[in-house]
Amino acid sequence: MQSSPEILKALENESIEILRETAASFAKPVMLYSIGKDSSVLLHLARKAFYPAPIPFPLLHIDTTWKFKEMISFRDEVASKYGLELIVHTNQEGVEEGVTPFTRGISEYTRIMKTVGLRQALDKYGFDGAIGGSRRDEEKSRAKERIFSVREAGHRWNPREQRPELWRTYNTRLRPEQSMRIFPISDWTELDVWHYISQNEIPINPLYFAKERPVVWRGDQMLMVDDERFPLINGETPENRLIRFRTLGCYPLTAAVESTATTISEVLAEVSEVKLSERATRLIDGDKEDSMEKKKTEGYF
Amino acid sequence: MATPKTKPLIRLLTCGSVDDGKSTLIGRLLVETDSIPHDTVATARSVRRGGSTIAAGEIDFSLLTDGLEAEREQGITIDVAYRSMSLLNGSRLIIADAPGHEQYTRNMAVAASRSDVALVLLDAARGVRSQTLRHLTICALMGVSRVAIVINKLDVFDYSKEKFEEISAQIAPAVARLNIGEHAIIPVSALVGDNVVFKGKNLDWYTGPTLLEYIQNQNLAEDAMTSPHFGIQYISRVDTFRGLAGTLVNGKFKVGDEVVILPSKKKATIAKMVTFDGELTSAGHEQTLNIVLEPEVDAARGDVLHLATNAKPPADRFTANIVWLGESELIHSRSYLLISGSTSTPAIVTTIKHKINIESGEHDSARTLKMNEIGVVEIATDSPVALSNYSDSRETGNFILVDRSTLNTVGAGMIVHALRRSENVTEQAYEINAEKRAAQKGQVGKVLWFTGLSGSGKSTIANELAKELYALGRHVYVLDGDNLRLGLNKDLGFAKEDRAENVRRVSEVAKLMMDAGLIVIVALVSPFRVDRDQARELFQPGKFIEIWVNTPAELCAKRDPKGLYKKAAAGDLPNMTGIGQEYEAPLNAELVLDGTLELRVNTDIVMEIAK
Structure with missing residues (x-):
């Protein structure tokens, strides 16, 4: 595009x-x-x-x-x-x-x-x-x-x-x-x-840029352990990985992507290449095929 | 002269009858141009809806665009879906996939209203259907400038050239009649994928462009624009700054231009054009900006700026094409809210000239317009508005009509032309006015509007009231609904639109009589709230007194002074208020009378405010 x-x-x-x-x-x-x-x-x-x-x-x-x-x-x-x-x-x-x-x-x-x-x-x-x-x-x-x-x-x-x-x-x-x-x-x-964002130099959240952050795996999705409330499975220790986020939400429900993009132009280059929809990194939407419509009829955005 | 710029956003409409394959066509277009995320495509490969005959592992293209649960369940498209893709020339294509069912025609009109190019699909097996003609008509009416007739499912006929030519001949008369300017006829198979994005091998007799090539070749340029129009959306104020915020369309403004504010016709000069990205010295089509005028004359949201050298006089009467969108039909003489851009004013349809027969293009006579019908009407606005002819500008020649009680959008209008009358009629002020005439009679003019069911006692109370006022030396006149139907209103029946016109005429007559200095008593069933509210708007606050004679329906039917309830019970009066038609009780009447009480009691109550 x-x-x-x-x-x-x-x-x-x-x-x-x-x-x-x-x-x-x-x-x-x-x-x-x-x-x-x-x-x-x-x-x-x-x-x-x-x-x-x-x-x-x-x-x-x-x-x-x-x-x-x-x-x-x-x-x-x-x-x-x-x-x-x-x-x-x-x-x-x-x-x-x-x-x-x-x-x-x-x-x-x-x-x-x-x-x-x-x-x-x-x-x-x-x-x-x-x-x-x-x-x-x-x-x-x-x-x-x-x-x-x-x-x-x-x-x-x-x-x-x-x-x-x-x-x-x-x-x-x-x-x-x-x-x-x-x-x-x-x-x-x-x-x-x-x-x-790039053209207008709009400040965006640092989570959009790659950085070493502590993560654990849940299925094929990588979740960041942002605080002590995240329940770790027996003996599990978070590993540090170079990651960033494609969308932001509640941290236990937002999967990270591995990335080395630390500037807006690198993020742009990366996003232009990716062929998956951005909501693929949201855990919530996969529930049921029409889950978004259901939430919207209840008053969600 | 410089080459006109290609539009950065091109809006494409896909329409045609249900099952002609629109969603499949869009789906294929998007997938084959790699415009859809791969996980979304994967879902369309794995998920199947009931009744689907698409082989496992193949893409169900329609799943890519039918986004609502009800749509996937029923396998139909209800509302417009929007999708974006890039074109090779760098423009963005925004595709609006419109529903095919007749009952959702209004959603197709939503998509057509902004589209530059339309693809009207036809199923080769079914040929031209009434929905095909309806959609073509709406495209023509709404100014979609390029139309491609896409003959789909040719795979079923072994890609027969004869079949293609047969259907091309079927559609030709309609295309000619509707005056569709630039058009093409393109054969495809959306299901197999021939001639959509790729040429394919099956249509070797066809030498024209593929569908995607056709779209890319349109080279839609901005027209030469010489009638700049700036609708004021919002007044931006901070400290001493006062800017008129809005979007400029149809031409250019420069700092120093003299402009006229419509409808007030005051003049001023553009002192500054302010944007977040800096002050401008000139601005063009679609630019959003803040205009600072010198001097800072009075201007409000809904007003419009034109160049003083090129200002169109505002008008209050128009001929317009209307696509009716409302669940309830258009009511002649009822007040609707007319909105165009940021401008809004009450308006009534004064005449329904005819409706358009979709099949033949002929003009059928009509008393009303039902949902999805198209007609030509005359419309009168309460205050003058600066609208253009739709054929000159879609942006400034459109309007919507909003129902004043449900607040839903019920009509889509396109100005054909302003009527001369409005420019030639100017209100003349006379020195002997309403106050002087009333003072001469030693009274204050007012209107006492009695509403209620037939048999509720309106006329009886009105009669008693008139007698008492007369005895006090007041000058009084009773406008009785039944009596007026013997003369002024004898052409009117009892359908909703007739009742609206009845109320409109009675309220205008009441206004004249009040203007003459009289105390006017109106006794009229006037069952609909919007009609009564419309009557009230003719008067200064305090001059229109709504009195609801609230009598239980059973008691009215028992009294039945005119034998109407008996007739209605026998089925002879389908529009009898309280039986076949609803009575909408007033929500904010000045006075509510209990119709079960003695006449004397009710008369005394009204006398208190009537004297």
Whole structure:
């Protein structure tokens, strides 16, 4: 996939238009910030969209308490560097019930800590429009979703009854029980994101770059032992390997790839070669063929 | 002159009737150009959906694009799937795979609205079907500039040239009639893989391009653009900075250009064009930017900037093509929200001129448009809007209609032209106005709008009220629904759209009478909330008093003063409110009367606010 400067410019203009439409249309918009590369691009686009004014909505991070340590420190650095209003929400009931990636099945853990956590936060603050960094090339049900995607009561997505979305004339009107999810980088591909990061020198999380990190094997996937909570199997000791991450999530659910790429151009070269979808390194998506759609209908991004 | 730039993003639509092989074609195109991750392809090799006849180990291409559970279960496409791939000329191709079923036509229209190139698939065995014609019609209507008719499944006919020519001849009249400009007819077998990405050996009689070559050869260039249009999306404010944020389309702006703000027609000069990447001296098509005007005249979201030398007068009446998308049909005279870009205003369809017969292209007369029907209408907006003709610009000639109660998008509109009338009619201000006329009568003009079921007691209370007001020396007039149907409204029936028009006319008459200084009493079933809300919008706050005579349906039926409930029970009145049609109770009426109470009690209550 080629990402020429002209293509990136066209994609950028489209995304900026969507972000402005969002800020103008909703009473209380919010931008989901997941600390990954897509969020970094989204944040950069928002800074561009409203410049010279500051970003007119807060950022929301749903912290499952199982994110990589380097994600949290990066998040806080970015928030202070750009003077952002950052809201961090954790599903405390889930924490109190002892829900972890190891005590529950992966999908149950994700549902409670991510989906329910997100719904709690949206309800708590009364956000009517939530901006996310999903792209249509990530997954099949995302390939079907509108840019302005209506959620019914309980944040449910009804994929069979999507509101028609024509031209660039967006219908942002909502009934009281509805809310909106907005996807400004729907038409971007993974490579566009990397090229854009490179072209605009956007700061991204150090976990995307290769470094010696302690890992163990689970099946054919390599997991990083980010803290002492990771249950090691009898006598197992983590080995140090030169690895990096293609996507970022909860560390026990995000597989590493072996890599020597330590600069953005090396990462770009590597990503251009890889022919596997990026979500292949996410443990959660493999559960069932339509698992993403299922999660989305429950309110996941 | 410089060669026009190729568009960086090219949008391709694939459509045609169900089972004509769209998903397989897209799947093959993506796999053979190596545009799909290998693990995704591996899944499509191993997973099979029920009824699949594809051999084990082969790729089920349709699994690559049908992304919803219901789609995979039923083996059909419900909604548009978007996929990206690169073209050899460096452009990005964004493919929109549209559903073929008639019931999902609106999702096909979603994909067509932004597409540059369409592939309309035909199954060689089935030939031209009504969905083929419907999709071709929508492509033509929505301005898809290049269309390839793709005749698929030729493998079934042993790649017969005669079969190809037979079907080409079948489709030719429709292509000619629809005025589809640049088009091609291309034979393929998506299943076997002939003439999609690779030429294959089976179509040796065919000398034209493969499908991929056809797409790559389109060389879509930006048209010469001379009518710059900047829709204001958002006002960006910080410290003393006040920028108008939006996207410029259809031409260029330079610093120093004189612009006119529409619809207010105020003029100003572009002082600065600000972006994150620095200030610009000139900006072109699709550029997002902040414009600072000198002087900083009043401008708001939804307003539009044109060059002062090239400004189009805004209009409030248009002829437009409409694709109806709503579950409930288009109601003539009902107020919808018209949205185009960031501009929105209430609007009504004043006339349904005709609907288009998909099969023949003929104009059929129509009183309404149902879901997936296409028609030509006249539309009137509450305030003037700066829209272009769709044939001049897709970006500025489109609009959607939104249902004001469900807030769903129910119509996709394309401006044919503005109607002259709107430019020629200007409201004339007279010095003897409503206040003076009412003062002369020693009263304050207002409208008391009684709504409720037939037999609820509206006319009885209205009559009593008129008597008492008259006795107090007030000038009062009763607009009674039944009486008006003997004259002004005798052309109207009781279907939804007729009731909407009935309410519209009565509310306009009430407004004139109030303007004349009268206290106007309206007694009208007016069962639909949107229609009543639309009436209310004609008046200043406080001048329109909605009074719901709330009487239980059983009591109304028992009273049955006009014998209507009896007729309805016998099946003679299908649109009787409360029987065949719903009564939508007011949510925010100024007054709710209990219709079971004595007439005296209710009259006294209303007199309190009527005097």
